[in-house]
Amino acid sequence: MSIGYVETQRVVLATRDDPLGLASGRSLDHVEVAYETYGRLNAARDNAIVVCHALTGDAHAAGHHGDPRRRGWWDNIIGPGRPLDTGRFFVVSANLLGGCQGTTGPSSIDPSTGEPYAMDFPLLAVSDFVTTHRRLVRHLGIERVHAVVGGSLGGMQALSWALEAPHEVESAVVVAASSRLSAQNIAFSAVAREAIMRDENFCDGRYHGTGRSPDVGLAVARMMAHITYLSEAAMTAKFGRRFQGSDAPRFGFGVDFQVESYLRHQGESFLSRFDALSYLYLSRALDYYDPFGEPAAPEQLRALAEAGRRVLVLSFDSDWRFDTGHSLVIARTLEHAGVPVTFREVSSPTGHDSFLLPVPEYHAVVAAFLGALRAR
Amino acid sequence: MRADLEIVSSLVPPGARVLDLGCGSGDLLERLATKGCRGTGVEIDPDAFLASVARGVAVLSLDLDAQLDAFADDSYDVVVLSVTLQTTRRPRQVMAEMARIAPSSVLSVPNFAYWRHRSELLLSGRMPVSAELPYPWYQTPNIHLSTLPDTEALVDDVGLQVDTRILLDEQHRPLRRQRVAGNLRAARAVYTLVRRP
Numbered sequence: 092m093s094i095g096y097v098e099t100q101r102v103v104l105a106t107r108d109d110p111l112g113l114a115s116g117r118s119l120d121h122v123e124v125a126y127e128t129y130g131r132l133n134a135a136r137d138n139a140i141v142v143c144h145a146l147t148g149d150a151h152a153a154g155h156h157g158d159p160r161r162r163g164w165w166d167n168i169i170g171p172g173r174p175l176d177t178g179r180f181f182v183v184s185a186n187l188l189g190g191c192q193g194t195t196g197p198s199s200i201d202p203s204t205g206e207p208y209a210m211d212f213p214l215l216a217v218s219d220f221v222t223t224h225r226r227l228v229r230h231l232g233i234e235r236v237h238a239v240v241g242g243s244l245g246g247m248q249a250l251s252w253a254l255e256a257p258h259e260v261e262s263a264v265v266v267a268a269s270s271r272l273s274a275q276n277i278a279f280s281a282v283a284r285e286a287i288m289r290d291e292n293f294c295d296g297r298y299h300g301t302g303r304s305p306d307v308g309l310a311v312a313r314m315m316a317h318i319t320y321l322s323e324a325a326m327t328a329k330f331g332r333r334f335q336g337s338d339a340p341r342f343g344f345g346v347d348f349q350v351e352s353y354l355r356h357q358g359e360s361f362l363s364r365f366d367a368l369s370y371l372y373l374s375r376a377l378d379y380y381d382p383f384g385e386p387a388a389p390e391q392l393r394a395l396a397e398a399g400r401r402v403l404v405l406s407f408d409s410d411w412r413f414d415t416g417h418s419l420v421i422a423r424t425l426e427h428a429g430v431p432v433t434f435r436e437v438s439s440p441t442g443h444d445s446f447l448l449p450v451p452e453y454h455a456v457v458a459a460f461l462g463a464l465r466a467r
Numbered sequence: 468m469r470a471d472l473e474i475v476s477s478l479v480p481p482g483a484r485v486l487d488l489g490c491g492s493g494d495l496l497e498r499l500a501t502k503g504c505r506g507t508g509v510e511i512d513p514d515a516f517l518a519s520v521a522r523g524v525a526v527l528s529l530d531l532d533a534q535l536d537a538f539a540d541d542s543y544d545v546v547v548l549s550v551t552l553q554t555t556r557r558p559r560q561v562m563a564e565m566a567r568i569a570p571s572s573v574l575s576v577p578n579f580a581y582w583r584h585r586s587e588l589l590l591s592g593r594m595p596v597s598a599e600l601p602y603p604w605y606q607t608p609n610i611h612l613s614t615l616p617d618t619e620a621l622v623d624d625v626g627l628q629v630d631t632r633i634l635l636d637e638q639h640r641p642l643r644r645q646r647v648a649g650n651l652r653a654a655r656a657v658y659t660l661v662r663r664p
Contacts, residue, residue, distance in 0.1 A: 401525065403520075419534070419537070422527060422537060423536070423537045426507070426527070426537050426538060426539070426542075427537075427538075427539040427542065429542070431507070431525035432507075432525060432527065433520055433524075433525050433526050433527065434527040434528060434529070435516060435527070435528040436528065452513060452517075455517055456516075456517060456520055459517055459520040459521040460520050462521065463520060463521050463522060463523035
């Protein structure tokens, strides 16, 4: 069953008197966070599940904002009777720090200048996303969450939360994620950022208020990234070599193949909902992510194992953006440390994007994992 | 609970850290949890994996032939491999990995030299199909069959030795007389293995 109408809420989680310290050593004097909740927090306050979004997600994970046809990005997994069962769980979804959908980010106003931060915004790390989420959860009166769940960059947050604060999470669900990007992964991010930063309207990031914005660069970045989210088989099934609005080729350099039209649409529609500066900051956080390489990692892993926190690691066999090898590194590192880990590669033809889709086996495993923990 | 799992369970000391390779639906691990054991399973079948997850068992879907490096040296007290060795592509490597992961193992194997198998091969001249080995040769998962002396030679080869050996009949109950013509009378054997000093 689906969730109905929901509203995004906002809360200030850092002020001049209580700034948010970042992994870089810098801090933010004003942090506002956009979030949504689904279901009810029980009296014991122990049934919360935090959903972490991926690179370009937002707080609106489930339900709708007025038009029931336009639903949140993870609506298929959240709701009564769904794996993140709102009949049992209180689900919290927040926009990431550095994002552009209601949470403070590089396009927000810097209180010290009255201007947007732009590239003066501090560089962010995945642990900064976690620090912000932890503040939100405390604000909601929750000391320990039942599970932190996420795919891709969301899975990295779930993993980091378990490592950094094992006493605050019962379990983590890490789907289609990586603990360390490969050279190929970083290369894709690099080209996306080059497209944005070399756009003549980027203006060193100070494009706000100029009537200009790096739309070409951002759209190209999105088009290229989108290719990496799909498998070759999925693209073949969806588009083949079919032509757009025609049975025959037009022979030219315009949009002729259906796949070209699709990608252009993906790029254009992205502009209305995403900001180029956020794209730079969030994608850079992925590149530098290496939690098991941090000096604190051995101690963190030991604490996680001692606390007996359970981690579910899932990958998809057609995902080549973060293939199963990435998930195996996570599973193996946790297992070697003595953390109770459950791992499976799920078969799905749809590539990296599978984590967003209602793949039956995937949803069944997530539901079983969350339900078994609850029953204990 | 299968009769042979009762026997395996009785061979695992209370409180042990147990790795069950081919854990199925998690029956053994759930039973061992009542003895204070902390367990992890490995299971590749999707339905059995899901059943284990639903029971709250920590279970990994890994290829026994290639991915046991997911487990650190001496990270468990006991590794269990129950009627699975004969389905692996590289039994020797699997056994060597077991010897690396834990100081002791519990191994159960079907016995190809069981009298019923011998007589079927002798009299009909065809590959045996029995309760213990129920598949025709062309679709059996049991691709590396062995007799008890064969199994024990492999145990020796990977640096392990037999600590105890329990011979079972077709109903997987212990044979009444364990010392008489075991390789003929046993349908299956359960071993506890330890590293050779």
